[in-house]
Amino acid sequence: MVNCKKLIMSMISLITLASIATFAAPTKEANAATTYEIGAGPTFEPYQIEDATGGYHGTHNGFEMDILKAIAKHENFTYETKVMSFNALLQATQAGQIDAMVAGMSVTDERKAKFDFTDAYYDAGAVLAVAKDSKIKSFSDLKGKTVGLKVGTTGSQYGESVQKKYGFKVKYFNESNPMWSDVKNGGIDATIDEEVVLRYGIKNGVPLRVASKAHSTTPIAFGTKKGANPQFIKQFNSGLAWLKKSGKYQEIMDYYIGSKSKVKADSAEDRTIIGLIKKNRKFLTNALLETLKISIIGIIAATIFGVILGVMGIQNGKILPGISSTLIYIFRGLPMMVLAFFIYIGLPDVLGHKIPLFTAAIVTLMLNEGAYIGAFVKGGFEAVDKGQWEAARSLGLSYQRSLWKVIAPQGVKIMVPSFLNQFIITIKDTSVLSAIGVMELTQTGSVIISKNMEGFKVWAIIAVIYLIIITALTWLSIIVKKRMN
Amino acid sequence: MQNKTKLQVRDLHKNYGKNKVLQGIDLDVKDGEVVCMIGPSGSGKSTFLRCLNKLEDPTSGTINIDGFDISDKKTNIDLVRQNIGMVFQHFNLFPHLSVIDNITLAPVDLKKVDKETAKKEALGYLDLVGLKDRADSMPAQLSGGQKQRVAIARALAMKPDIMLFDEPTSALDPEMVGDVLEVMKKLAAQGMTMIVVTHEMGFAKSVADRVIFFHDGVIKEAGTPEEIFDNPQEPETKNFLDKVLNI
Numbered sequence: 202m203v204n205c206k207k208l209i210m211s212m213i214s215l216i217t218l219a220s221i222a223t224f225a226a227p228t229k230e231a232n233a234a235t236t237y238e239i240g241a242g243p244t245f246e247p248y249q250i251e252d253a254t255g256g257y258h259g260t261h262n263g264f265e266m267d268i269l270k271a272i273a274k275h276e277n278f279t280y281e282t283k284v285m286s287f288n289a290l291l292q293a294t295q296a297g298q299i300d301a302m303v304a305g306m307s308v309t310d311e312r313k314a315k316f317d318f319t320d321a322y323y324d325a326g327a328v329l330a331v332a333k334d335s336k337i338k339s340f341s342d343l344k345g346k347t348v349g350l351k352v353g354t355t356g357s358q359y360g361e362s363v364q365k366k367y368g369f370k371v372k373y374f375n376e377s378n379p380m381w382s383d384v385k386n387g388g389i390d391a392t393i394d395e396e397v398v399l400r401y402g403i404k405n406g407v408p409l410r411v412a413s414k415a416h417s418t419t420p421i422a423f424g425t426k427k428g429a430n431p432q433f434i435k436q437f438n439s440g441l442a443w444l445k446k447s448g449k450y451q452e453i454m455d456y457y458i459g460s461k462s463k464v465k466a467d468s469a470e471d472r473t474i475i476g477l478i479k480k481n482r483k484f485l486t487n488a489l490l491e492t493l494k495i496s497i498i499g500i501i502a503a504t505i506f507g508v509i510l511g512v513m514g515i516q517n518g519k520i521l522p523g524i525s526s527t528l529i530y531i532f533r534g535l536p537m538m539v540l541a542f543f544i545y546i547g548l549p550d551v552l553g554h555k556i557p558l559f560t561a562a563i564v565t566l567m568l569n570e571g572a573y574i575g576a577f578v579k580g581g582f583e584a585v586d587k588g589q590w591e592a593a594r595s596l597g598l599s600y601q602r603s604l605w606k607v608i609a610p611q612g613v614k615i616m617v618p619s620f621l622n623q624f625i626i627t628i629k630d631t632s633v634l635s636a637i638g639v640m641e642l643t644q645t646g647s648v649i650i651s652k653n654m655e656g657f658k659v660w661a662i663i664a665v666i667y668l669i670i671i672t673a674l675t676w677l678s679i680i681v682k683k684r685m686n
Numbered sequence: 687m688q689n690k691t692k693l694q695v696r697d698l699h700k701n702y703g704k705n706k707v708l709q710g711i712d713l714d715v716k717d718g719e720v721v722c723m724i725g726p727s728g729s730g731k732s733t734f735l736r737c738l739n740k741l742e743d744p745t746s747g748t749i750n751i752d753g754f755d756i757s758d759k760k761t762n763i764d765l766v767r768q769n770i771g772m773v774f775q776h777f778n779l780f781p782h783l784s785v786i787d788n789i790t791l792a793p794v795d796l797k798k799v800d801k802e803t804a805k806k807e808a809l810g811y812l813d814l815v816g817l818k819d820r821a822d823s824m825p826a827q828l829s830g831g832q833k834q835r836v837a838i839a840r841a842l843a844m845k846p847d848i849m850l851f852d853e854p855t856s857a858l859d860p861e862m863v864g865d866v867l868e869v870m871k872k873l874a875a876q877g878m879t880m881i882v883v884t885h886e887m888g889f890a891k892s893v894a895d896r897v898i899f900f901h902d903g904v905i906k907e908a909g910t911p912e913e914i915f916d917n918p919q920e921p922e923t924k925n926f927l928d929k930v931l932n933i
């Protein structure tokens with residue numbers, strides 16, 4: 202019974218620990234007047250261009266970030282940026298996870314119902330683009346063709362509005378780059394996308410051709426949760442007015458867009474595999490370290506959680522095993538991406554409280570991988586010959602003493618291969634966390650490709666890095682198995 | 687030999703669902719007595735033995751050992767079990783521990799004997815079973831007969847005052863059986879109270895104070911070895927002995 206209590210105590214302390222990590226997030230309320238938490242999309246050139254650390258800390262981070270930086274300096278506020286996908290940003294803003302979002306966001310009537318917007322600093326328009334050698338010259342050539350649209354963008358809205366008129370079919374994408382690649386490779390015939398993004402991409406080597414003038418221009422602005430942050434909007438608008446008046450706005454825009462642009466496309470040399478690695482060395486190193494950090498801490502947390510679940514699962518009585526199998530059922534049954542969204546984006550709604558990205562990532566791994574570990578820990582204990590229990594109990598050892606002295610050492614031996622296997626799976630599963638914006642290898646791969654369109658080479662590099670990690674771990678596991686025998 | 691009652695069983699029943707394995711067993715065992723239980727497989731003798739240290743929960747009836755009623759839920763069964771040694775058909779040595787650690791585990795853990803003393807005592811028991819030189823072997827390195835003798839030493843290390851043997855030689859190659867029986871004879875000669883489920887009729891004949899014949903969940907016949915083997919009264923007993931003795 203004493204051990205039973207210990208077990209419950211350790212379970213409680215683990216949950217408490219996780220809660221502290223979750224809830225004791227540094228709150229910004231103390232100096233909310235001067236520091237804003239700004240959610241930004243992943244690289245969306247030339248709006249936003251991430252630096253090697255996977256954030257927006259340098260110079261020339263895209264015109265939106267340059268505008269924000271200049272305004273913050275002038276209006277005397279500071280900000281921290283958090284990077285996540287566009288859809289995650291919309292939800293994080295509504296959940297109060299971030300004070301404002303910036304991601305080439307169109308101001309629409311629909312969005313105005315849930316968001317407040319700053320003054321617009323740019324008007325985005327939709328253009329038609331086709332492969333360089335395509336015969337399509339204008340919208341009227343689109344009859345029966347398939348056109349790619351990026352969900353929730355100006356281009357998509359315009360495309361839907363003229364779909365019947367020109368008689369084309371639609372295929373939806375979440376990101377520009379796969380869509381452009383599809384046009385280049387002939388999977389679809391054309392795309393309607395945002396003009397400045399397309400032109401910037403073409404300048405940087407995307408082999409497409411613009412085939413129409415800009416249509417349906419919409420204003421672009423920062424968004425906040427409705428009514429939640431009037432102060433930010435006020436400061437931003439006042440800063441923007443100054444920026445335009447002082448000519449600094451034009452300077453920023455000229456850097457990226459138009460004939461005076463100073464942005465240079467990657468040379469052919471930069472596009473070889475070696476060149477890509479050299480140029481993105483910092484990106485890749487950071488991504489590798491992030492993947493390893495999250496994997497290792499995640500594995501430790503999942504192992505602790507899993508062992509507790511497993512030990513609970515073989516206790517006498519019905520309550521502890523019942524709790525164990527319920528938790529295993531829930532967290533093994535949920536797709537990891539849903540769990541990640543639920544923790545990072547869903548929970549703060551209920552808690553009224555932000556959850557740091559790193560904490561959300563670790564808790565996700567702990568619950569999901571821990572459930573698998575719990576299942577095989579329980580199975581490993583159960584696989585120990587029943588005669589071992591009987592021998593231990595008949596000597597007078599209690600249930601708990603028998604478990605720790607006799608059953609556990611044998612069960613662990615049975616479990617070792619499963620543990621090593623689960624560690625490898627965990628490392629691969631960290632790629633799922635790119636969905637909530639963790640800058641691990643997969644997310645970094647997406648960001649690098651969005652800059653240079655070298656999908657094949659970059660994914661090959663990322664794949665090889667994963668394989669190297671997995672191979673190293675596999676060797677390690679062979680050594681462990683040999684030493685155990 | 688003292689005549690104090692060591693074990694008293696009254697009206698013991700054990701059901702597995704509708705299957706009535708034990709149907710009212712009464713048995714008294716005196717201190718120092720050696721009781722051998724024989725009978726066809728499925729007759730309930732092993733189940734009965736396992737009820738005596740509560741590896742099986744009896745359905746009804748009472749079991750008193752040394753004055754402890756082990757059918758009472760309030761009795762601390764772990765304490766009672768420290769005084770009941772059990773030897774299994776399949777030895778059940780702990781494969782992750784060396785021979786000596788198998789033997790010292792329980793005394794060190796439960797009786798708080800210090801490790802050195804426990805080791806010294808363990809070597810004594812190993813000497814008794816003729817395996818003093820195998821103290822540092824792992825169970826996997828031992829033959830079946832050696833394993834069973836280590837298992838007996840392990841049980842003895844808790845200094846029990848009653849030993850239960852559940853078909854201790856059934857899983858052994860024929861040439862190993864003798865060594866194990868020899869050890870059991872030594873124990874009997876030292877005055878250990880023993881209850882042995884066995885198919886070794888020779889052992890029962892020469893060592894047992896009393897032989898009990900199980901049939902269909904009841905004690906069909908009990909008596910001295912001479913009474914049972916030379917002059918069985920019940921037709922089932924005769925039938926069984928005919929089968930096992932005249933091969």
